[in-house]
Amino acid sequence: MIKVRKQVINWKWLFAVIPVALYAINNRLSMQYFELRYDVVANFWDYVLISFSDVYLLLFYIFPLILFVSTVHINRTFDYTKLIRLGSYKKWIFTKLRQLMIIDINFLLFLIAALLLTAINTPFSMEWSNVGRINTSGNEILYYLQQYFSKPFLAFILQIILLLLTIVTFQIMFCILYARFQNVSLLYFINGFMYLYGAISFKLFPASIKFVSVQNYLSLFHGVASFDSIFIPFSVMFVALMILVFIANKIDQNYKQLKNLIKRYSPLFLYGFLCFMGILFNVSNNTEGELSVWDILIVTFSGTTNEMFSLVSFVYHVVVFMGFVYLFQLLLHKYLSEMSYYMLIRYKSMYRWFLSWFPKIIIGIWLLLLTLFSVTIFIAVLIGYELTVPQNLFKIIYHFMINGFLQLLFYVLFVITVSLFTKDVFKSFITLLALTVFMLPDFSLYNSIPVGLNSMAYMLEKTSVFLTSAKLFGYILIETIILLFLLNKRDYEI
Amino acid sequence: MSLIELRNISKSYKGLTLFENTSVSFEKEKIYGIIGHNGSGKSVLFKMICGFVFPDHGGIFVNGEELGKNRRFPENFGIIIDKPGYLGDKTGFENLRYLADIQNKISDEKIKETLEKVGLHYTIKQKVKDYSLGMKQKLAIAQAIMEDQEVLLLDEPFNALDVDSVENIRGLLKSLNNEGKTILLTSHNNEDIEVLCDHVFRIRNYKLEQIK
Ligand SMILES: Nc1ncnc2c1ncn2[C@@H]1O[C@H](COP(=O)(O)OP(=O)(O)O)[C@@H](O)[C@H]1O
Ligand SMILES: [Mg+2]
Numbered sequence: 001m002i003k004v005r006k007q008v009i010n011w012k013w014l015f016a017v018i019p020v021a022l023y024a025i026n027n028r029l030s031m032q033y034f035e036l037r038y039d040v041v042a043n044f045w046d047y048v049l050i051s052f053s054d055v056y057l058l059l060f061y062i063f064p065l066i067l068f069v070s071t072v073h074i075n076r077t078f079d080y081t082k083l084i085r086l087g088s089y090k091k092w093i094f095t096k097l098r099q100l101m102i103i104d105i106n107f108l109l110f111l112i113a114a115l116l117l118t119a120i121n122t123p124f125s126m127e128w129s130n131v132g133r134i135n136t137s138g139n140e141i142l143y144y145l146q147q148y149f150s151k152p153f154l155a156f157i158l159q160i161i162l163l164l165l166t167i168v169t170f171q172i173m174f175c176i177l178y179a180r181f182q183n184v185s186l187l188y189f190i191n192g193f194m195y196l197y198g199a200i201s202f203k204l205f206p207a208s209i210k211f212v213s214v215q216n217y218l219s220l221f222h223g224v225a226s227f228d229s230i231f232i233p234f235s236v237m238f239v240a241l242m243i244l245v246f247i248a249n250k251i252d253q254n255y256k257q258l259k260n261l262i263k264r265y266s267p268l269f270l271y272g273f274l275c276f277m278g279i280l281f282n283v284s285n286n287t288e289g290e291l292s293v294w295d296i297l298i299v300t301f302s303g304t305t306n307e308m309f310s311l312v313s314f315v316y317h318v319v320v321f322m323g324f325v326y327l328f329q330l331l332l333h334k335y336l337s338e339m340s341y342y343m344l345i346r347y348k349s350m351y352r353w354f355l356s357w358f359p360k361i362i363i364g365i366w367l368l369l370l371t372l373f374s375v376t377i378f379i380a381v382l383i384g385y386e387l388t389v390p391q392n393l394f395k396i397i398y399h400f401m402i403n404g405f406l407q408l409l410f411y412v413l414f415v416i417t418v419s420l421f422t423k424d425v426f427k428s429f430i431t432l433l434a435l436t437v438f439m440l441p442d443f444s445l446y447n448s449i450p451v452g453l454n455s456m457a458y459m460l461e462k463t464s465v466f467l468t469s470a471k472l473f474g475y476i477l478i479e480t481i482i483l484l485f486l487l488n489k490r491d492y493e494i
Numbered sequence: 495m496s497l498i499e500l501r502n503i504s505k506s507y508k509g510l511t512l513f514e515n516t517s518v519s520f521e522k523e524k525i526y527g528i529i530g531h532n533g534s535g536k537s538v539l540f541k542m543i544c545g546f547v548f549p550d551h552g553g554i555f556v557n558g559e560e561l562g563k564n565r566r567f568p569e570n571f572g573i574i575i576d577k578p579g580y581l582g583d584k585t586g587f588e589n590l591r592y593l594a595d596i597q598n599k600i601s602d603e604k605i606k607e608t609l610e611k612v613g614l615h616y617t618i619k620q621k622v623k624d625y626s627l628g629m630k631q632k633l634a635i636a637q638a639i640m641e642d643q644e645v646l647l648l649d650e651p652f653n654a655l656d657v658d659s660v661e662n663i664r665g666l667l668k669s670l671n672n673e674g675k676t677i678l679l680t681s682h683n684n685e686d687i688e689v690l691c692d693h694v695f696r697i698r699n700y701k702l703e704q705i706k
Pocket of ligand 2: 536537576649
């Protein structure tokens with residue numbers, strides 16, 4: 001440790017902060033014009049904060065520099081003889097992290113010193129000056145900061161913490177990747193990638209994809225203004241850090257098991273992720289107007305009707321509902337192909353065997369609908385939509401839950417029936433996908449085909465939700481009869 | 495009344511005839527052997543007796559009841575079919591527990607006891623997909639007998655077993671037979687058939703002909 005410390009307290013950081021100091025002095029000079037123009041007087045904290053929160057400085061100099069230095073440090077100090085003495089990659093990661101944090105703190109000390117020194121000899125006050133009140137382009141940093149923080153000092157401290165938090169998160173990620181792949185090119189690639197990605201996310205991303213924009217986690221003002229919350233940028237980074245700490249703790253365990261686990265659950269993860277992204281997309285894309293959470297539910301799961309069609313809602317409907325059927329199918333296929341004969345002989349008939357599945361189907365469908373429902377409502381409430389009770393609330397919930405249930409039940413039974421016919425579960429899924437053409441405009445034949453009838457867009461039309469239920473119920477009845485007939489008459493072979 | 499009776503059975507697959515108007519019956523508490531060259535239809539015969547596959551003509555009666563009328567699968571049959579029958583990422587014990595839960599007639603103890611009987615230790619924590627062929631075969635035997643099934647339909651039960659295990663399983667089948675179980679088995683090894691079976695049938699010219 002002593003050796004490390006000697007190596008780290010290093011005056012080369014002095015050279016590293018010279019550009020920062022120059023930048024800050026430049027900011028200080030241009031402030032004079034601003035003061036004259038708006039007839040205000042900037043104080044000490046104004047000077048410190050405009051440089052410290054500057055996105056260009058953070059994104060294109062400070063952050064890349066510290067990542068680069070970390071990469072060099074990790075690579076230079078990696079040594080199998082030390083690793084074997086530490087006993088595990090986990091210990092190695094946390095030892096590295098401690099060393100890197102000493103580097104961070106050193107750098108930050110020099111950085112802060114540079115910012116404070118360049119602001120010296122200006123009017124000092126612990127309160128906000130008048131500069132922050134002026135809402136004009138070019139003054140966003142101080143304008144937003146004084147809106148969200150009661151004292152400039154508080155903003156200063158939180159800026160330090162946010163920057164440090166983000167840096168440490170990336171450093172632990174680097175350590176984990178290095179421990180796993182022992183490939184420094186990968187880290188350099190990420191360095192380069194982050195530089196480009198940072199530029200792109202800053203310049204090109206629309207405001208709605210704020211969660212994955214790097215600058216929101218580097219610059220306090222930017223994060224707080226984008227999320228309209230002090231809390232969110234910190235918590236996102238913190239959660240990321242915790243996940244990485246968790247991974248670092250597990251890194252010595254056998255990967256094969258983990259790989260198997262990931263392989264086994266990846267369809268489920270992917271499905272959950274797609275559903276979730278769809279919800280987020282819809283919630284954050286409909287911010288204008290006075291919408292309630294129920295409107296958001298309708299928009300998110302709008303699907304298609306005769307009169308309304310949008311490719312995005314069509315695709316999302318297919319992903320969510322057909323995706324569920326596909327997952328169910330994977331499960332069914334696994335049980336049928338791995339266990340079938342020894343399982344079946346223990347039932348009296350195929351019909352009994354099918355009955356043993358039925359509760360699982362029903363619970364699965366309800367679980368899906370309830371999850372989609374509550375996640376959507378929860379996120380919508382969180383983002384600030386109204387929870388007002390509309391007159392047709394019952395209809396909305398009925399359509400989502402009951403017609404959603406019947407529609408999904410129809411899909412699942414359909415897939416089972418066709419797979420008994422064709423003896424190929426995947427063919428049956430393709431058949432189901434083919435049926436979705438009836439969701440396209442001009443194909444829906446007056447809603448007589450039971451596909452996509454649970455589209456929430458029907459809420460905006462004069463369709464009776466009970467008529468829809470009756471239709472679906474009829475189809476399910478016919479389907480069940482065919483299925484039972486097939487179950488009893490067809491050979492069973494896999 | 496015979497335990498299992500095949501009445502005028504015909505079965506063919508897309509022009510490939512396996513059985514043509516053949517009748518045969520199997521009595522209680524005996525051991526039967528079925529022989530025939532590869533592809534002669536031994537496995538298909540067993541699948542028909544289990545109710546998985548229907549004959550094109552004729553009927554299969556178990557305890558006087560025709561399969562496919564009131565019940566599709568015969569009651570209290572323990573079977574080994576020439577297809578894998580396991581959830582690969584569960585242990586042997588978990589697989590047996592899963593199967594036993596369907597009828598829920600036996601305890602964990604009984605499962606462990608059966609595993610020991612066929613020569614698998616219930617403490618083995620490996621997943622079934624990592625089992626050797628012989629271990630999988632023993633697991634198949636275990637599930638066929640663990641619930642004290644009255645009738646055992648065993649398609650190639652000695653496949654992949656080592657010499658000692660063959661000896662052990664032969665002894666096990668003998669003693670089950672002495673307890674009153676009926677056993678039908680196929681094997682491509684004539685010694686197994688000779689040592690174990692009271693009666694032997696051979697599939698020839700699309701018929702089952704008794705040779706012992
Ligand atoms: N589902 C099926 N479809 C088509 N042919 C089949 C089917 N099941 C079995 N067969 C054919 O029937 C013949 C007998 O098979 P099988 O009973 O497995 O033979 P074995 O006597 O070796 O056990 C084989 O030629 C096989 O290809
Ligand atoms: Mg065979």
